[in-house]
Amino acid sequence: MLAIKWITKIRAKISAKIFFITLALLLVFTALIYAMLLLFLPNFYYDYKKQKLEDGADQVVEASKSNSLEDVQAAMDRFADNNNISPFLLNSANQIVYIPYVMLQGNSYSTTAVTGSLAASTPETDDSTSVQKSLKINGVPFTMQYFINIQPLTDISAVLLLFAPYFLLFVVILSFISAYFFSRRTVKPLLRMNMVANKMAQLDFSEELPVKSTDEIGQLSHHLNEMARELEGTLIDLQKVNTQLEAEIAKERAQEETRKQFITAVSHELKSPIASVMGQLEAMIHRVGPYKDRDTYLKRSYETMEQMSALVQDMLEISRIDSHDFERSKTTFDLSAFLTESVAQEQWHPDASKRRIINEITPNIMIYNNQPLVEKAISNVIHNAFQYSQNDDTIAISLNESTTGWHFSIYNDAPAIPTEELDKLFDAFYRLEKSGNKETGGSGIGLFITATFLEKSSLSYKLENTKQGVAFHIWQT
Structure with a gap:
């Protein structure tokens, strides 16, 4: 019954301990994930954006191999749509010959002439990085230029910091709920064990614990089931032995009672013939009345003694078969x-x-x-x-x-x-x-x-x- 007391004692402690450990682990893991977002998300986003722009620019360069300005312009249009930027194409004189969705007056403009018109869309500031790609159309060299704006990256970190209190509140509530249900799920087998153990303490072995795992709880359930089966078998054996013992005791008492009654009856049966023989012998000794005829009364006394002898033999025979040594x-x-x-x-x-x-x-x-x-x-x-x-x-x-x-x-x-x-x-x-x-x-x-x-x-x-x-x-x- 030591396992029963142990389960009952630690049930409440384990439930509370599992709850707080689960809650602490959820909060720590959430904090670590949020810190990783703050530290690595901007750089990761920057590398991702840079690689995406690099792939789009390579597609424009690939389109220039067709030696068709229209193909290059179409590729630049797709590049601008997919990445939400405004690339522009420069000739060897560093003049802008094409900007997607911008109508240029004349065939080309110098970068100085169009700086004002490009300032709103692709400003080259401290937060921007300029990237250039060289390409040739019918042997004529051109340069495609675009800017990577890193300002949104710093905005991401700021937004994450501003959202932190709300995120923390949500995580705490979710952690409490998760920890509660997880602790209940973990402690539920122990509660079932406690119920079965209490029944075992009351000698009720009708219920068996399900063994659904091979961990410590599963092993404990298996051992409790084995203990219940062994206790039930031992109890059945004890009940059988007790029943046999009660029957033996009842039989012994009945035999003892019969023996007492037998001794009482034998005493009564022997008392009368003994008294009769003694009276006859005494009368013959003193030659009282008819007892002077000794031969007649000696024969009667002898017959009485024969009956007593037969009775004693029967008593000895019964005593012999009733003895344990028989x-x-x-x-x-x-x-x-x-x-x-x-x-x-x-x-x-x-x-x-x-x-x-x-x-x-x-x-x-x-x-x-x-x-x-x-x-x-x-x-x-x-x-x-x-x-x-x-x-x-x-x-x-x-x-x-x-x-x-x-x-x-x-x-x-x-x-x-x-x-x-x-x-x-x-x-x-x-x-x-x-x-x-x-x-x-x-x-x-x-x-x-x-x-x-x-x-x-x-x-x-x-x-x-x-x-x-x-x-x-x-x-x-």
Whole structure:
């Protein structure tokens, strides 16, 4: 942002400085040009006039080569018209024989006789320079003479000096106007830079500076555009990282909250069986009432401890996969073979032998995933289907493969689950059976473990009611 502060700081200074520098340069250049006119214009005009007269006189000399006095007189007439002078032609006796547009009485006049008549038109004064050209007509020598008047040259210098105040006023006004528009034109890119820089300071990178030159301003515009692109890219990256960080924090908080709820629920679940076992043991020690029959109540205590052991194992399994050190190792294994074996194991149980099994498992479906997690989750689902069904109930199992992945579903005849409780079944220690009886309602942690394992394995799942029962779906796309 250093460039932004720098542009804002120098913008006003540069505008004023450029204005006054431009104004000063215009005035200096104008003064120099005017001085050059005063010094060199008179001499330049004199040389120009002299050369022009010289060329005209040479044309008269060239016309004399025709040996015709009429041609010479016509050439002298043109010479006089083009240069606004009065040349005259002299013979060898120094007598004037021709003056353009002047009627001479007789054939010739001496220079003394016509001095009065020529004084008005071509006076030979201190401000005049006489020029003579020799020529011959039919072998007879003649001389053409004319005067260069330098008085107008001094008049030019005087007129320039008299016009100087007006010229200076005009130049000052013109310089002010030119300097103003030039400074505005020069500072305009900086004003545009300042506007874009202010937007950049507000993290708005929607506008880009046009680069129309290769000078310092063009280079600065190019660098600002590059800086804007880099800042925008960095900001986008930071926003992505921030979004990911917020998601991670939210996930971490959710996990922490779940962990707290889980610990609270586990504490509650362990408290009752521990108190029950302790009460039974204490009653047996003191041989209170029916607890004298130690064999019966030792068996019950052992069964309670088995349930507690299974619950602790489930807790340890969940804690292990939630830890950062857990490695999600993936292997390729035969899901079809595992499903077939799991169903067979459930059927061997005496209570499940009368279930009607519909097997639609496509053989040899190989998947690539974390084998222990996937097998544990699916075995829980299969066990629940057998546990929550009765004799002669139907259990339908299917496994299919598609071009995008695979799909597993298991259906069993069972009463419909209230819609509002379908998602709650995946919460830890949540049971449809509210009595707390472990024999009929379970511990309420099986589906929680199943959902946790499936999510860790990046698998999709859904529990839904059907017309006559309940279906659980697991798939990967």
